[in-house]
Amino acid sequence: MNDRTTTASAEPGDDVTVAGWAHEIRDLGGIAFLIVRDRTGKIQVKFEKDAMDDDLVETGTEVARESVVSVSGAVEEEERAPTGVEIVPDSVEVIAPADPELPLDPSGKVDAELPTRLDNRTLDLRREEAKAIFEIRAEVLRSAREAFRELGSTEITTPKIVATGTEGGTELFPITYFGQEAFMNQSPQLFKQLMVGSGLERVFEIGPIFRAEEHNTPRHLNEATSIDFESAFIDHEEAMDACEQVVRAAYEGVAENCADQLDTLGYDDFEVPDEAFPRLTYEEAIERINATGELDTQLVWGDDLPTEGEKALGDDVGGHYFVTDWPSEIKPFYIKDYDDDAELSTGFDLMAPDMELVSGGQREHRYDQLVEGFEAQGLDPEAFDYYTKMFRYGMPPHAGWAIGGERLVMTMLDLPNIREAVLFPRDRQRLSP
Ligand code: ATP
Ligand code: AMO
Secondary structure, eight states: OTTOOOGGGOOTTOEEEEEEEEEEEEEOSSEEEEEEEETTEEEEEEEEGGGSOHHHHHHHHHSOTTOEEEEEEEEEEOTTSTTSEEEEEEEEEEEEOOOSSOSSOTTSSSOOOHHHHHHTHHHHTTSHHHHHHHHHHHHHHHHHHHHHHHTTOEEOOOOSEESOOSSOGGGOEEEEETTEEEEEOSOSHHHHHHHHTSTTOEEEEEEEEEOOOSOOOTTOOSEEEEEEEEEETOOHHHHHHHHHHHHHHHHHHHHHHOHHHHHHTTOSSOOOOOSOOOEEEHHHHHHHHHHHTOSSSOOOTTOOOOHHHHHHHHHHHOSOEEEEOOBGGGSOTTBOEETTEEEEEOOEEEESSSSEEEEEEEBOOOHHHHHHHHHHTTOOGGGGHHHHGGGGSOOOOEEEEEEEHHHHHHHHHTOSOGGGGOSSOOBTTBOOO
């Protein structure tokens, strides 16, 4: 198969072998066409029944759709062919026949429900639209990595089996680790912080996070991809600058390198956000939400922003925006409060625009205050000794954030369900494939 040509590179005058899937067969009587599809596109194979060997015609025109085939022959110019060229075959081989009963139609002519698609993801990803999402997702990760490199940060990978949680006790998946209780990690938070005190200073990680989320919603997963950044010697304002740079780079990468995929998905107006993302304080955010009149009860200081509130404010602002200066009590222990106001935290969220895309903040790097913060949130500082003790040996001021990778793709492409952006989603009902 090494002398195989892709369908996209078959040129008139060439003698080629293409291999791919039997996408469609059109039998018009005296003439029949087999459309072969591979990752680069499709090509028409022409069978003139009277002029060709019967076995060849039979193999090429009676093959079950979605079988894997290999076709050898001459490429000819043909303006009636969908791509302007076609293959006149001298051999057709069925390499792997498909069952004639397919669980879904990869040509996309018959719509399938999301659960059916997810149960048969391999077939689903033969559809151009589904495939385009994952090509775009790959470009998002590639351009994020490049932006992290421009920021001078080093890629790290941290353990996913851990002894303690960080993002709230109820959302942990417990596992048994050689007879000891352990958990799937909810966030690389503590490890990335430990790295800012190492010689690396500025790090990023793109990896899985695990959350036993209570709710089955279109924007929550139980296994998600976190795009984390953490840097020594920056404050929360600079962390927001870096966050904006990475999010923008992802949009730019997609705009520059995924024109075909955007076209397949029907986006003729894909826009890279051009304005700086506005930074609203939490206080301004609740005032503006209250002013929309969309909520039954008015929000007061200390309330978390409810989903309807986020939607109302997202409609009001219209694009990405940060919410800053949150009440300390609703942000995690590792976020630093303002030095002159212990009620006010340096934590921030980035909204996109009606869903949280990023959380971050400046971190508490002072040992005594960090330990007090654990106690205030009812956590046992002893259990986190592996983390806190490093704060006794020279931990610089630092800040960072995490972007939800699937939410980035979802909000960028306006996907109705986050599962569209995951190959094999994990949710309350779904543990396989
Ligand atoms: P039949 O006798 O059954 O009509 P035929 O061998 O006479 O078949 P044509 O009349 O040449 O075939 O073509 C049938 C249809 O296929 C026509 O609509 C024609 O436009 C189309 N067609 C013919 N050749 C090609 C080709 N190479 N690519 C795309 N369409 C083609
Ligand atoms: P947070 O818990 O807000 O912050 O998570 C960061 C981002 O990850 C995404 N996300 C999810 N996406 C899909 N399904 C989920 N269940 C899910 N949970 C989170 C969201 C969210 O904004 N340690 C902090 C980050 C930091 O401060 O650096 C953290 O994990 O897009």
